[in-house]
Structures are given as structure tokens and as C-alpha cells.
Amino acid sequence: MSPEIVQAVIFYFLAAMLVVSCAIVVFSHSIVNACFALLFTLLAVAGFYALLGADFLAVTQVVVYVGGILVLLLFGILLTSPLPIVLGVATRRTYYLAVAAGAAVFAMLMIIVRAFWAGQPAVPEQQSTLEALGMLLLGKYLFPFEFASLTLLAALIGAAYLVRRNDR
Amino acid sequence: MTVSWPTIEWTWAPLVLLALTAVGIVMADLFMRAPRPALWMQLGLLGLLAAGTAVVLKIPDGVSAFNQAVRYDGLGRLGVLVILAGGCLIVLISHRPVRRDELPAAEYFALLLLVVLGLATLSISFELMAIFLSVEMVSVGVYILAGLRRGDTRGSEAAMKYFVLAAFSAGFLVLGFAFLYGGAEGSTLLGRIALAVHRPSTPFTVGCVLAGFALALTGFAFKLTLVPFHLYAADVFDGAPTPVAAVLAALSKAAGLIALIHLLSPLRIVSNETMQSALTQDFTGLLWIFAALSIVVGNAVALVQRRIKRMLAYSTIAHSGYLLIGVLVFLDNTVRMAEVETAILVYLIAYVLMNVGAFGVAAALGPAGEGEIEHYAGLARRSPALALAMTVALLSLTGIPATAGFVGKLTLFARAVEAGHIALVVLAVLGSAVSAYYYLRIVVYMYMRESSTETVGADTDAAPLELGHKIGLILSTAATVLFGVFPQTLLFLLKIL
Numbered sequence: 001m002s003p004e005i006v007q008a009v010i011f012y013f014l015a016a017m018l019v020v021s022c023a024i025v026v027f028s029h030s031i032v033n034a035c036f037a038l039l040f041t042l043l044a045v046a047g048f049y050a051l052l053g054a055d056f057l058a059v060t061q062v063v064v065y066v067g068g069i070l071v072l073l074l075f076g077i078l079l080t081s082p083l084p085i086v087l088g089v090a091t092r093r094t095y096y097l098a099v100a101a102g103a104a105v106f107a108m109l110m111i112i113v114r115a116f117w118a119g120q121p122a123v124p125e126q127q128s129t130l131e132a133l134g135m136l137l138l139g140k141y142l143f144p145f146e147f148a149s150l151t152l153l154a155a156l157i158g159a160a161y162l163v164r165r166n167d168r
Numbered sequence: 169m170t171v172s173w174p175t176i177e178w179t180w181a182p183l184v185l186l187a188l189t190a191v192g193i194v195m196a197d198l199f200m201r202a203p204r205p206a207l208w209m210q211l212g213l214l215g216l217l218a219a220g221t222a223v224v225l226k227i228p229d230g231v232s233a234f235n236q237a238v239r240y241d242g243l244g245r246l247g248v249l250v251i252l253a254g255g256c257l258i259v260l261i262s263h264r265p266v267r268r269d270e271l272p273a274a275e276y277f278a279l280l281l282l283v284v285l286g287l288a289t290l291s292i293s294f295e296l297m298a299i300f301l302s303v304e305m306v307s308v309g310v311y312i313l314a315g316l317r318r319g320d321t322r323g324s325e326a327a328m329k330y331f332v333l334a335a336f337s338a339g340f341l342v343l344g345f346a347f348l349y350g351g352a353e354g355s356t357l358l359g360r361i362a363l364a365v366h367r368p369s370t371p372f373t374v375g376c377v378l379a380g381f382a383l384a385l386t387g388f389a390f391k392l393t394l395v396p397f398h399l400y401a402a403d404v405f406d407g408a409p410t411p412v413a414a415v416l417a418a419l420s421k422a423a424g425l426i427a428l429i430h431l432l433s434p435l436r437i438v439s440n441e442t443m444q445s446a447l448t449q450d451f452t453g454l455l456w457i458f459a460a461l462s463i464v465v466g467n468a469v470a471l472v473q474r475r476i477k478r479m480l481a482y483s484t485i486a487h488s489g490y491l492l493i494g495v496l497v498f499l500d501n502t503v504r505m506a507e508v509e510t511a512i513l514v515y516l517i518a519y520v521l522m523n524v525g526a527f528g529v530a531a532a533l534g535p536a537g538e539g540e541i542e543h544y545a546g547l548a549r550r551s552p553a554l555a556l557a558m559t560v561a562l563l564s565l566t567g568i569p570a571t572a573g574f575v576g577k578l579t580l581f582a583r584a585v586e587a588g589h590i591a592l593v594v595l596a597v598l599g600s601a602v603s604a605y606y607y608l609r610i611v612v613y614m615y616m617r618e619s620s621t622e623t624v625g626a627d628t629d630a631a632p633l634e635l636g637h638k639i640g641l642i643l644s645t646a647a648t649v650l651f652g653v654f655p656q657t658l659l660f661l662l663k664i665l
Contacts, residue, residue: 157282
């Protein structure tokens with residue numbers, strides 16, 4: 001099998017996974033099921049990134065969204081509700097609105113792709129983005145990079161204080 | 169391509185010193201058995217003074233560092249010094265609140281230093297990411313500082329409101345920056361954005377730059393509490409610990425204003441290029457509306473406030489309007505850049521001093537003095553020194569001659585008249601006249617009313633004021649009078665520093 005065919009197979013597999021899991025997120029009546037379906041949506045997106053050669057972005061997607069945001073969502077459900085949450089049933093009107101919004105976003109994306117990236121190949125030349133990113137972070141963008149860590153330090157000090165018990 | 173490690177330079181020193189002091193305080197606190205508020209206060213002061221010394225002695229005008237991300241231009245460099253000096257005063261006037269409210273001293277002073285670091289960086293950043301991150305550093309620090317009194321509902325309300333609205337406004341800011349990045353064809357440097365303004369390559373660039381500046385201006389309007397983005401200010405000032413409110417009132421506006429000027433500097437008219445002058449006209453109009461609304465609404469709503477910190481909050485909104493006149497003058501090339509910068513700096517210095525004075529007295533008086541204005545009745549008899557400091561601060565805020573506030577307003581409005589913004593100056597002067605009512609009302613309360621029995625009972629100023637707090641108030645009051653009576657000293661200071 002040629003690489004193109006393999007890529008196409010992976011692409012359609014990921015696309016199917018994305019659409020099906022998205023549908024479950026939207027239509028499921030149990031918020032926990034929706035959450036777990038979201039896991040597969042986010043993984044499929046990470047798969048797309050990897051397929052397009054954005055290796056760092058794919059790893060970040062898994063670490064941040066799957067590892068962080070999703071766990072946060074589950075914790076939120078765990079901590080807020082003692083009972084299983086049943087989501088409200090959508091009315092016909094919400095479905096129409098949702099379909100219209102989806103179509104509008106799709107149209108907008110198509111216009112942007114046609115207008116700006118018409119002649120360009122869908123998949124750029126494969127090369128690791130890690131090295132280039134490292135060079136930028138510790139070279140051209142050293143200052144914002146270092147400063148971001150200080151901002152996180154401030155957040156950490158504050159979080160540690162705010163959740164501490166009053167017994168000190 | 170090789171990674172070139174930046175050599176260690178003095179341009180880093182002030183920022184690194186502040187960060188190290190903050191981290192050092194938190195680390196050292198782990199090894200202390202008992203809380204040591206006085207020690208952390210002294211360490212904080214030391215860090216701020218060391219950073220200031222490094223700027224004065226080792227960083228000449230116009231030095232840039234970190235691939236142009238940071239530049240100590242005339243306004244920014246002196247702005248850093250104003251912020252560091254203001255930071256020192258605020259550390260001093262934190263002495264009583266930290267001890268009385270049993271705030272966690274190490275965390276308090278460390279976060280305060282990080283906020284000052286963010287503000288100092290904001291006023292020398294010439295790169296979009298650095299600007300955004302320093303704004304975020306300030307916001308993160310202030311959310312926590314505002315909510316530091318954990319049992320206090322007003323404090324929690326202030327922290328929550330500031331958190332939600334600062335996050336919201338950060339969204340505007342970052343979206344605007346994304347557009348500017350697109351307009352500058354993939355560069356985050358303000359210099360490159362200026363190129364895009366002067367020589368736009370496509371209509372797409374023009375649109376990006378326009379949307380970018382508009383959204384970024386909205387983000388800054390939140391930070392500078394310009395009307396109609398001012399609604400959180402009164403609640404946040406009222407609920408946050410008083411020195412934190414002073415940081416928001418004085419320092420964060422000074423830094424925000426300098427950053428706004430840097431950001432809008434590509435729009436300063438240098439020649440009659442059509443694209444640029446059209447853009448400048450649009451934004452001049454927008455800034456004019458912001459300034460006029462802030463002056464009118466700030467002064468009008470301050471008239472009916474019954475709590476001192478809410479009144480001061482609306483007064484700072486009016487002052488933001490006056491300061492915005494400075495930005496308008498800056499965008500106009502009929503006035504020399506150096507003159508505009510001096511006028512803005514003089515106003516900012518006066519503004520920081522008088523706000524620190526007013527908030528410092530409120531902090532010294534304790535919960536009652538931070539609350540209803542009625543509490544100030546008869547203060548002149550109970551504690552004459554505090555009443556005097558408050559009077560000087562309030563006279564200066566009004567803009568009465570022989571105070572720094574007067575000198576600030578005079579220089580700024582004179583430049584504005586030169587640039588032809590006469591309508592706005594008339595509005596500002598009328599606003600100042602109105603403001604005399606609500607500022608001087610407190611002076612009348614302090615000197616001409618008798619204290620009622622329950623106000624005397626509610627006083628916590630029975631204990632002698634802490635030394636640090638005293639020094640802070642004396643310095644700010646003395647400087648307000650000195651710069652008001654001898655404005656040459658201020659100009660001399662600006663020249664030699």
C-alpha cells in the first residue's frame with residue numbers, strides 16, 4: 001500500500017471517530033457518557049494534528065485536553081452532583097438552530113480555506129516541529145516564555161494559600 | 169541555526185531582582201515558626217529599592233533587550249521608576265492592614281512584588297506577548313490579593329468580580345493582539361506593527377490592524393476602568409484590602425496608560441499618509457468619547473457615594489479620563505513628544521502620590537475608616553496627623569494650587585490646549601470643579617463636624633500607628649506638597665534620573 005492510501009485510511013478512520021463521538025456528546029442524555037465520548041473527540045483531533053505533522057501540537061492536545069480539561073470536567077461532575085444528572089431534552093427549535101450554526105461555521109471555514117490556502121498541499125512536508133519550537137522558545141521568544149513561568153508561579157502561590165486550611 | 173544565549177545584562181536586573189525577592193520571601197517563610205510580617209515588609213522594600221537603583225545607575229535611556237521585546241524608552245524607563253517608588257509606598261502602607269487583618273504576610277508581600285514586577289514589565293514591553301503576559305501577571309496577583317481575607321464576603325465578591333471581568337477583558341486583548349499579529353504579517357513586535365500601519369500591503373492588513381487596535385483598546389479600557397467598562401471598579405476597590413485597591417487605583421493605571429501609549433504609538437501622526445491618518449482620526453474620536461464619558465460619569469457618580477473607597481473608585485475613573493487626554497495629545501504631532509511625555513509623567517507621579525495618601529489614611533483607620541464617609545466626622549480632633557495627610561491628598565486630587573495634583577493637571581491640560589483639544593479640557597476643568605464637592609466634603613467632615621459616640625468607639629486608631637505606615641504616609645504627603653509648591657524639583661528629578 002502506498003503512503004497516500006494509508007494516510008487516507010487513517011484520515012477516514014479518525015473522521016468517523018470524530019463524527020460519531022461528537023454525535024454522542026451532543027445527543028447523550030447522561031453527562032458522564034457525554035464526557036467520555038468527548039475523550040474520543042479530543043483524541044481524534046490529536047490524531048489529525050499528528051497526521052498533519054504537527055507532532056508537538058498533538059502531544060499538547062492529549063496532555064492538556066485529555067489529561068487536564070477532561071479530568072477537570074469529570075471532577076466537576078463528581079463534586080457537584082450526588083445524583084446522576086439527566087440532561088434536558090432539546091426541543092425541535094434548538095436542533096434547527098444548532099444545524100444552522102453548524103452550517104454557518106462550515107461555510108465560513110470553507111471560504112477561509114478556499115481564499116487563503118487554495119493552492120497549497122493539504123499535508124506539508126513531514127518534519128519534526130519540536131526543534132523549531134525549542135529554538136523559538138529559548139531564542140526569539142525567551143522573554144515571554146520565562147515570564148509565563150513567573151505568572152504561573154504567582155497563580156501557584158495564590159492557589160496554595162486559598163485552599164489551605166485555616167489552622168495556621 | 170544556533171541558539172544564542174543572551175549574555176547576562178543589566179537590562180534584566182530590575183526584573184530578576186523583583187522576582188528573586190518574591191520567591192525568596194515565600195521560600196524563607198517555610199523556615200519560620202511564627203509569622204514575620206515586618207521582616208517580609210523590609211525584604212520587599214529592599215527588593216524594590218535594589219531594582220530601582222539598578223534602573224537609575226545601570227540602565228541608560230533607550231536600551232532594549234530580549235530581541236526588542238523590552239525597551240527602556242524615556243516614558244517606559246521613568247514609568248518603571250514611578251511604579252517601583254509607588255510600590256515602595258504601597259508596601260509601607262500595607263503595614264497596618266497586614267498586621268491588623270492577620271493577612272498571610274509572606275504571600276501578601278510576595279504577590280505584591282510580583283504584581284509590581286508585572287506592572288514594571290508592562291511599561292517597558294514592546295512586544296504583544298510580553299504585554300499580554302504582564303497584564304495577566306498583574307490580574308492573577310490582584311485576584312488573589314483581593315480575596316486574601318478568606319472569611320470576608322466583600323473581599324470574596326471583589327476577587328470573584330475582578331476574576332470574571334479581567335478574564336473577559338483578557339479575551340478582548342488577546343483577540344486584538346491576534347489581529348495585530350496578522351496585520352504585521354506574523355510579528356509580535358510593536359515596531360513591525362508600525363510598519364504595517366505605515367505601509368499596509370493588502371486590504372486584509374488594513375482590516376486586521378483596524379480590528380486589532382479596536383479590540384486591544386477595549387481590553388485596555390477595562391484595565392483603565394474607562395466608562396463604559398468601569399462597573400467593576402467600585403465593588404473591587406471596596407472589597408479588596410485597601411493597599412491592594414491602591415495598587416489598582418494608582419500603579420495599575422500608570423502602567424496601563426504607558427502600555428497603551430506604546431501600543432498606540434504607531435498611530436502617532438508623522439506624515440500625511442492616508443491610511444495612517446484615517447486610522448488615527450478614527451481612534452482619536454474613540455479615545456475622545458472614552459475620555460469625555462469617564463470624566464462626566466466618574467465625577468457624577470462619585471457625588472452620591474457614601475463609602476470612601478467607592479467614592480475614590482469613581483474619582484479614579486474621572487482621573488482616567490483626564491489621563492486619556494494625555495494619550496490624545498500624544499497622538500497629535502503638533503506637540504513635541506518629549507513635552508507630552510513629561511506632562512504625562514508629572515501627572516502620573518502626582519496621581520500615584522495622592523492616591524497612596526488617601527488610601528493609606530483609610531488603611532490606617534481600620535475597617536470603619538475604610539467604610540462609611542460619616543466615620544471621618546471629627547477626625548481632626550481624634551488624630552490630627554491622619555486628618556492632615558487626608559486633607560493634603562484630597563486637595564491634590566481636586567487640583568487645588570500648591571499641591572502636586574494641580575501641577576499635574578496644569579501641565580497636562582496646557583499641552584492639550586496646545587494640541588487643540590479645547591472642548592475636552594473645558595469638560596475636564598468643569599469635572600474638576602464638580603469633584604471639589606465630593607473631595608472637600610470629607611475635609612469638612614474631618615474639621616467641622618463633631619465625632620459621634622459610636623464613631624469614636626469604632627476607631628481602631630487607638631493603637632499607635634506602625635512605623636512603616638507612618639513613613640509611607642509622611643513620604644507621600646511631603647512629596648505631594650513639595651512637588652506642588654516647587655514643581656521645579658519634580659522636573660529636576662525627571663531630568664537627572
